[in-house]
Amino acid sequence: MHALIDIGNAGSLTAKELSENLLLEKSTISRLVRKLISRGEIIETTSLKDSRQKDLKLTIQGQxxxxxxxxxxxIQVKNAISPLRNSTKRDVLNGLETYSEALKKSRLYGDFNVSVTLTAPIFA
Structure with missing residues (x-):
């Protein structure tokens, strides 16, 4: 599903771009693309930027x-978050924003072996 979301959000991606976004090997992406094409979720078209490349786009079914x-x-997020107090919802939001930024930095700098110390009671 991550591949569909990435392609859909971008409008169009090459297999190389998808591979970089998902941090997957070229061979894995190739199999994934073939599977999504066979299921009618995406199509490949010749890239307007470089005729040697193929752009991946969602089909109507993929959309x-x-x-x-x-x-x-x-719905899952709303169901999980709605019973929480507003202050707890803010804590969750702050934590997710911090986590998102850490993921971005990790991808930018190629540091995929991030060490995390969790101190919240839920993780103890």
Whole structure:
């Protein structure tokens, strides 16, 4: 599903860009792309930027799948967060923002062996 979301959010990606975004090997991406094409979720078109490359785009079915996944994820998050106090919701949001920034930095600098010390009671 991550591949569909990445392609859908970008509008179009090359297999190389998808590989970089998902941190997957070229051979893994190739198999994934073939599978998504065979399921009718994406299409390959010749890139307008470089005719040697193929752009990956969502089909109508791929757009529907992405919408369903997004709706499902949104419902899950709302159901998990709604019973929490507002102050706890803010803590969760702050934690997710911090985590998101750490992931971005990790990807930018290629440091995928991040050591984390968790101090919250839930992780003890």
């Amino acid at each position: 529907k799948t992405m919408e369903e996944v997004s709706k499902f994820a949104e």
